[in-house]
Amino acid sequence: MGCWFSGNLPESRIFIMKDYPLYKKIIFVLTLIIFLLNGFYWRFLGIESCQALTIEEERAMGKKVKLELDKHLELIKNQSIQGYIDRAGKNITSQIENKLFDFNFYIYKSSDPNAFAIPAGYIYISTGLITLAENEAELAGVLSHEIGHVMARHIAERIEKESKLNIATLAAILAGVFLGGGQASGAVGAFSIATAQTLSLKYSRENEEEADRLGINYLTKAGYDGSGMIGFLKKLKRHRLESFQVPPYLLTHPEVEKRIDYLDLMLMRLPKQGQSENNVDNLRIIQAKVIVDTWTTKNAVDHFKSSLESNPKRLDLIYGLALANKKLGDYDQAIKGFKMALTIHPEDGEILRELGICYLSEGKTENAAQSLKKSVAINEKDKDAWYNLGRVYQENGNFQEAIESYQRVKRLDTDFVDVYYNLGVVYGKKGLLGDAHQNFGIFFKLKGKLDSALFHFNKALEYYGKDTEERRKILKEVEEIQKNKK
Incomplete structure (x- = not known):
C-alpha cells in the first residue's frame, strides 16, 4: 500500500471510512500497519518484496488494487459515456507497439478534475475532468499522459525506490480514518495529502517528462492535435487560480508551468494534426449526459x-x-x-x-x-x-x-x-x-x-x-x- 500510493493517489477522502464504527477503524489501521511492518502486504499480493516488479507481478497487483479501489469510488455505468472514453482510449493505445498491458478505462463521480493510473494499465478519470475539457483532443491528452506513465512503468519504479515504507506518512494519511467527516476530517485529510506529496507520493520531474514525451507521440499518431494536452494543462492552472484550490491532478503531477513550456517546444517538432476541434459536438453531448447523471x-x-x-x-x-x-x-x-x-x-x-x-x-x-x-x-x-x-x-x-x-x-x-x-x-x-x-x-x-x-x-x-x-x-x-x- 505504501509503495503503490506513489504518484497515484486520487483523492484523500476516498480512503476515509467515515461510515464505519470507530472500533472497526482502529482494527483496520492496526492490522494494516502490522502487515506493512512485517512485509505481509507484499506477500499477500504475491510479491516477495517491495522491489522492481515483473510484468506478471504488476498485473497481479493491479487487479487487487482495482478491486479495493472500486469499493470506494462511485463508478459511472452509463454505456454511452463509457463507450466514448473507451473509443478515445483505444484510439491512443492502438498506436502503441508491444503493449505491456491491456488498458482499461473507468469513470468515477467527482467534481474535481482528476485522472490517475494504477498498476497494470487501469486508468481512472473523473466526471469533473470530462466536463472541464473543451474538445476531445484535450481529453485524449490527459489519457495519453496516463498511458505514458503505465508504459514507462513509473509505478513499478516508484515501488522499487520506496522499498522502505514511510510510516510517518502512512500515519498522517490514516489519521483521517479516525475522524468521521466534517471540518476536522477535511483538515486532517488535506494535511495528509500535502505531507504525502512533499515526502514521496508525487511523480518525479523525470517521470512527468517521460510520460509527456510518450503521451504526446501517442496523441499525435492517433490523429489528435497535440496542443490539446497543453490546452488542458493551462485550464488546470486557471482552475487552480480561480478556485484557490489545487486540483488533485496537480498534486500528483507537479511543475505544470515547466510542463507547458517543454511541451510547447516538443510540439513544434511534431507534425501538425487536425482533430482538436473535431468531435467537439460529440464531447458536448457526452458532457450533457455526465451533467444529467451526476x-x-x-x-x-x-x-x-x-x-x-x-x-x-x-x-x-x-x-x-x-x-x-x-x-x-x-x-x-x-x-x-x-x-x-x-x-x-x-x-x-x-x-x-x-x-x-x-x-x-x-x-x-x-x-x-x-x-x-x-x-x-x-x-x-x-x-x-x-x-x-x-x-x-x-x-x-x-x-x-x-x-x-x-x-x-x-x-x-x-x-x-x-x-x-x-x-x-x-x-x-x-x-x-x-x-x-x-x-x-x-x-x-x-x-x-x-x-x-x-x-x-x-x-x-x-x-x-x-x-x-x-x-x-x-x-x-x-x-x-x-x-x-x-
Whole structure:
C-alpha cells in the first residue's frame, strides 16, 4: 500500500471510512500497519518484496488494487459515456507497439478534475475532468499522459525506490480514518495529502517528462492535435487560480508551468494534426449526459435552461434538457425536447431511443414502437433500445416479438439483469414454465438473491428431461450457487 500510493493517489477522502464504527477503524489501521511492518502486504499480493516488479507481478497487483479501489469510488455505468472514453482510449493505445498491458478505462463521480493510473494499465478519470475539457483532443491528452506513465512503468519504479515504507506518512494519511467527516476530517485529510506529496507520493520531474514525451507521440499518431494536452494543462492552472484550490491532478503531477513550456517546444517538432476541434459536438453531448447523471436533476434543468438562453439551437443543450426532464418524470417536456433535437439531427439513434422510452412511459406504445424501431435500425447494437422495444411488444401482448427483442439484448450483454425478469414473465404468459423459471433463476442469481434463484432453478428442472441440454445448464447453475453458499 505504501509503495503503490506513489504518484497515484486520487483523492484523500476516498480512503476515509467515515461510515464505519470507530472500533472497526482502529482494527483496520492496526492490522494494516502490522502487515506493512512485517512485509505481509507484499506477500499477500504475491510479491516477495517491495522491489522492481515483473510484468506478471504488476498485473497481479493491479487487479487487487482495482478491486479495493472500486469499493470506494462511485463508478459511472452509463454505456454511452463509457463507450466514448473507451473509443478515445483505444484510439491512443492502438498506436502503441508491444503493449505491456491491456488498458482499461473507468469513470468515477467527482467534481474535481482528476485522472490517475494504477498498476497494470487501469486508468481512472473523473466526471469533473470530462466536463472541464473543451474538445476531445484535450481529453485524449490527459489519457495519453496516463498511458505514458503505465508504459514507462513509473509505478513499478516508484515501488522499487520506496522499498522502505514511510510510516510517518502512512500515519498522517490514516489519521483521517479516525475522524468521521466534517471540518476536522477535511483538515486532517488535506494535511495528509500535502505531507504525502512533499515526502514521496508525487511523480518525479523525470517521470512527468517521460510520460509527456510518450503521451504526446501517442496523441499525435492517433490523429489528435497535440496542443490539446497543453490546452488542458493551462485550464488546470486557471482552475487552480480561480478556485484557490489545487486540483488533485496537480498534486500528483507537479511543475505544470515547466510542463507547458517543454511541451510547447516538443510540439513544434511534431507534425501538425487536425482533430482538436473535431468531435467537439460529440464531447458536448457526452458532457450533457455526465451533467444529467451526476448533478441533482433540478440543478441540471436550471443549467440547461440558462445556457439555452444564449445558445437556443445548440444540440447538446436541447438534448441535455430533454434528458433532465425525462429523469425528472416530466415526459411531455422531454418529448418536446427530443423532437426538437431530432430536427437538428434526425438520424440520431440515441435521441430516437430516448424519445421512444418517453412515449412508452406515457403509455403511447404505437409512437414508442415507431421511434424504437428506427433506433435499432440505425444502431442494431443498442441493447437499451432493443430492451425497450421488447417492453413495447410485451405491453401490447406480442409475446413472441418481445422474446425475440429480449434475446437480442441477452446476446449483446449477458449481464443485463432486468431482461431475465421480463423474459420470465413473457415465457410464463406463453405457458413455457421451464423457460420462465430458468430466466427468473438467472435474474435472482445476478441480483445476489441465491435462495430465490435456487427455488426457480429447481422448479425449472421439473420441466426438462434428464438428457436435455437445458437441464445440464440448470444443474450447473445450481451446483455453482450451492458452492457459493458454503
